[in-house]
Amino acid sequence: MENLELRKKANEVRKGIVTAVHAAKAGHPGGSLSAADMFTFLYFEEMNIDPKNPKMEGRDRFVLSKGHTAPGLYSVLANRGYFPVEDLTTLRKLGSYLQGHPCMQETPGVDMSSGSLGQGISAAVGMALAGKLDNKDYRVYTLLGDGEIQEGQVWEAAMFAGARNLDNLVVIVDNNGLQIDGKIEDVCSPYPIDKKFEAFNFNVINIDGHDFDQIRNAMNNARACKGKPTAIIMKTVKGKGVSFMENSAGWHGKAPNDEEYATAMADLAAIDAQLKEGK
């Protein structure tokens, strides 16, 4: 898919995020929006998947280790055709198959239940290990928050993946720089993130997480790398695309009110207009 098309899709994913969180009156827009471009690339370009057959044998797997950004995952799954986009407004509501955090038993396309930080990466490592044990060539992707990597289990998983040379695993860190209590370096700095993964025997790539060329190159690099798992550390803007949410820790886990929702959708419509002109 051309970059312009990917950007259009990503903007649709962002609209879905904002709409879902607004309808739910709760949820996590900031980290969903920062990862929207990565979600889009994974599901529209990178991964071998079939929305008509979510449990397809031999498919690539994705684990949303930072499970609170479920709105981002749900929006990309809906836009990719796993379920109707209209259902995004049922997010977090009683009886909805779109639970507050991903539930693999409820939602088509969700490969692993997640939400308790630090645990998703271990499940992704298990999936990658299963691929190696069975000599299958599927790949496994997992997305972590930069605050999430403060969890010790992340490094247990990284140590295992590096030691076992799981080159079918791609760990993506969404480095939007903010967590609930503020800047990650002020709360408990995980920097330097790249050097840490390097020390755990990872192939490490630093990119701008909003640049599709850089995302594509990183994924190709990961695929070509043999004998090491890959860590993609992507610099992103928390709340990307919605003016008043950008770079604001306050929008980590808060829903826009009706007025804010209108402003947010206007921001995204303006982006649409630019994209239509091919900008």
Place this chain on the structure above:
Amino acid sequence: MADKIATRESYGNALVACAEDFPNMVVLDADLAGATKTGTFKKAYPDRHIDCGIAECNMTGIAAGLATCGKIPFVSSFAMFAAGRNFEQVRNAIGYPHLNVKIGATHAGITVGEDGATHQCNEDIALMRTIPGMTVIVPSDDIEAKAAVRAALEMNGPVYLRFGRAAVPVINDKPGYKFEIGKGVLLREGTDVTIVATGICVDSALNAAEMLAADGISAEVINIHTIKPLDEDIVVNSAKKTGKVVTVEEHSVIGGLGSAVCDALSAKYPVPVKKLGMQDVFGESGSASQLVEKYKLDGKGVYEDVKAFVK
């Protein structure tokens, strides 16, 4: 009676015995393969044994990921870590998605012995039975432990299996013995009191019943190897007959077998219950036999407490 054997040994042997019948089974350990006896399996099937290093939480998550890809992982560690350190991983990564992961927890209870309180897990049954959809099994001897491993493999869904460190007598070598998950076993009929026991305390209960008989007290003995789902019928029917129930477990009296039995009886047929086990205290260093004696979980201790309760 056959020689004594620790149920952790039975666990290791059972894994090997089941390996060919369950080709998707893999065994995970966290640097304790020698102690949990999965080393026996590792020797026989090195490609299907994964040592995760000293990182139990990650091991549990790996098992979840493996299970989503069709493997049947056995997660092995000491009960303190398999259920204690890992509680939230087991709950969220295995229990919530109801994945087909089996947890083989060894070194449960005070018979860990000399290592002392930090490694004597008396809380694991309580923790595991609160997780929706989790099956909890505590085998009483070698025969039951082996049968439990196979039964766990034959069912789909998470299972917690509790094994011990110390060698225990074989008590289920009777003709007609049959292991079925969720079915208690009536081992001795009686009319004055029901003793419901699990794990290594089943043997203590049988010995106690023998001593009580000499005093003219007729004790019924029930082996509850599956704490969850509990065989409520066998407990309630016995309570109807005897009117008094004693539970015995190598575990805290809070949240374990005793609590499960009380849950069932209070709803269906309330009778006086005496819960024997660890009375809200930590264990300590000592030999397994010394500790079992001190905390009154041997035949003599159970006999004394049942006798006092019945009077």
